Amino acid sequence: MKDLKHLYYFENLLQEANNDLVRQAVEEGKTAIGSVCSQIPEPLLNLPGCFSVRLRAPRTGSIDMGTYYMTSLLCECARALLERALEGGYNFLDCILAPDACSQMNRCVENIEKLELCKKETFFVEYADVPMKSDETALRHYVRQMKEHLLLPLHNSFGVDISDEALRKAVEEHNEICCLLNEIGSYRKEENPRITGYEFAVFCLASYACPKYLLVDKLKETVKELKARKPDKKNRFRARVVLIGSEVDDLDLIKLIEESGAMVVADRFCFGSFPGRELIPMNSSEDALLQICRFYMTSGQCPRFMNTEKIKERKEYVDRLAKEYKADGLIYQQMKFCDYWGYERANATHIMRETYGYPVLSVDRPYVVGGSGQLRTRTQAFVESIEMKKLQNTIEKGGAANE
């Protein structure tokens, strides 16, 4: 396929947390808000005059300092973020608005705060308690937390407009980006897709790591370009998979999977488009904050949601995605030391295999995976097993037809 015009540009943006667009927005006088979790609704971080950056540590090398502060037994992502903060990589931030969601990421942020690693004089960190269940009691709590630990601090510190209208406008802008990404991502449903999982992931990841309003034009152009883009005559992928699991901000993982022959047709992980890039429906009768919180609570697929209904729903959601995107198999991946995904991956592997009948590859991985031969071998073997299964099915069907 012909290269997408802006792909290289987007790839370059992802090489730094403090990338060109972040710098541009800061120069424009916008407030830079660091975010570390999908449980803080993005539109609330992108109110007028603000923009959010989901913290990443691209091109991570040594994480020795992060390991000193947090031991070698904690998630490498959390350690890498701390390492990057120690290196001064997040000095552009005006604040970090974090939920106390997973304890490891919380510790990372607390270390950043207590070690005073972000140098702006007015820099602050605020922690919110986000719900672990999806019900009306939790929703009231969520709304209050977002009001007291997110909107009010933004308003009081930076004079941010937190009115209902401002929230609605932020959702509108958020939805615009989601619409564009959904359109780009929808081509992954094609039998011989005109976009790869990796290409889509580049655009999607950029929408988390850069000021959104600066991406709109290029995404629009990409949508237009894709309409006319022709896929290769022969599909180079031998299988279609849904990638599920803990946060993936190192796109080498997707590249590795696709180089092994499996196209990532749907991305159900943190930094992915499901559910992160689903449109937020709004009505005019209810309070905007309530609607935003309700959407994030009900659509949230993080294993942190502990009520039985949500536990079941997570598997149904993956099943729905797999069907919609015609996946042949599922890859459950988890960052090593992640408690939430450690349990979810193990459990879902059994359920998706035994109850739903999908071939499942279940792996844990380090933060940076590009050079992992072990992971490559396992993915290749998984692709072969899917092919074998397909072949067996064809033979069985053929046999049945002959009889």
Added chain:
Amino acid sequence: MSKKLGSVLLGKLYGGGVAREHREWRGVKDTWYDYTEWLKTWKTLVTFTAKPNNIKGFFRYRWMLNYLAVPDFFDRHTEGMRGTQLRMAHMGLGLIVRDMCDMVTTIFKADPEIGNDTKLNSKIVLFDENMMSEIMSGFPNLTWLSVEVPSIYTSAMMSQKGVSHYLDVCEAYGIPSDVCPMPAAELGVVIDNDFPKIGKCAVQCNTTCDGSAMGNGIQSQFMDIPSFQLAVPIRHRQESVQEYAAEEIKNAIRFIEEQTGEKFDWEYFFSCMKRFNKETEHMLDWFDISTTDYPQMIGVNLALYRYGVYQAAGGRNEEFLTTDKKLSKLARDAFNKKELTVTEPRHRAITWGVQAAYYTALPVWLQNCWGIVPLCDMLSLVSTKMIDTEDKEQAMLDLAYLYENMIMRNRSNGGYETGVEALWRYCEYFHADMVIMYAHMGCKAMSGYHGLFEEEARKHGIHLIWVTHGLMQPQDASRKEMRMEVNRYMRTVLREEPLDPSLEDYDDSMCW
């Protein structure tokens, strides 16, 4: 000889086998007392075993094997003790053992595979281990039980490798080996079909950590009874979460009412909470004594007993308050007589982080070997807020606060203020110069503060000794390796000699 503290070389008791070489000679009076208490323990166990249901249970559930080590558990936790300390240990731990026997008896009576008492079963509400039972103080006609406590929590305390099998089962299921072994072992029991299928309904809770919350979720899939997930706020020091916390408690109560048909009995609840408040007063008195040069209710005597009172008894059992009174009297009398708990108290320590379940007796060793007085442990430093016993709304808020501050979760959750800063405040309060810092390998919540602990300890002039362990997995860090870390610090940094050199290096890898 022998009557005095430190007069026996305790390391000589270990010959490398499962049991010790011989019992400890503590002088005529204390040996006689210890012997009669040892007989009482056997009486409790024999009475327990004499019940047919319990015999069946013994052969049905693998984890029951661990309870053969109960007498050894007492010996381990009373090692080197004399006089008041010895009496406090037997009094407190003896009650815990009797209470546990009652709990296991009830479990087997209700178990469809054993006693199959359907009437009893319909009155049982299962609670998640690590979750305090106080909500049940409003349901006098229902029975609170936690299967995980006898199967995993105390099993691991009785016998060091007692739950290794269940960890293997859990890993074979696919759970990574880097998660906390406690929820993993609990899940292992369920997967291995060693979890008695009892109860009308269950209440689970996001108690200690992320792993614990996740383990519960999977467990609920295996249980055939309705379960309610009580989501207690994580950031529990924030005023803005208290209302929600109380709402969740009310939701849990409503769930129990709906499932069992019982009504929350406020009168009974208040009477239990009055008792609970009195128990808290006793604890505060023990803490008060521990701030002096003659601390009494310390180390394992405080820790293991207090877990039972605070988490399990929940003000419902009068016997705990009676024992509290007796313990307080013993402590006050010993304090007035200026009794020492070790021959030569050299350091006043707080143990922080979660202790190894397979080596709960480490504080006893600290006392005997190095003269380190373990004044208080992190898990005992829970909420001391009194529960309102008149105003229903306030009582719910207080109860919610209590749940937010359950053992372990009050430090593992809540942020830097509760996990790190509080430690220095307690050091000041107890006049401690040392912190024994348990580094539980699977505990991400505390590991995340590793560097900050080191830096802050230096600033506060506190000796911080890291003791790495695997909570319920001695294969990850043995008891001996835990002691070695203390030895190294005492020798190389403080350049001290042990009080009992025989305890510095001995082999207990094969012991219970």
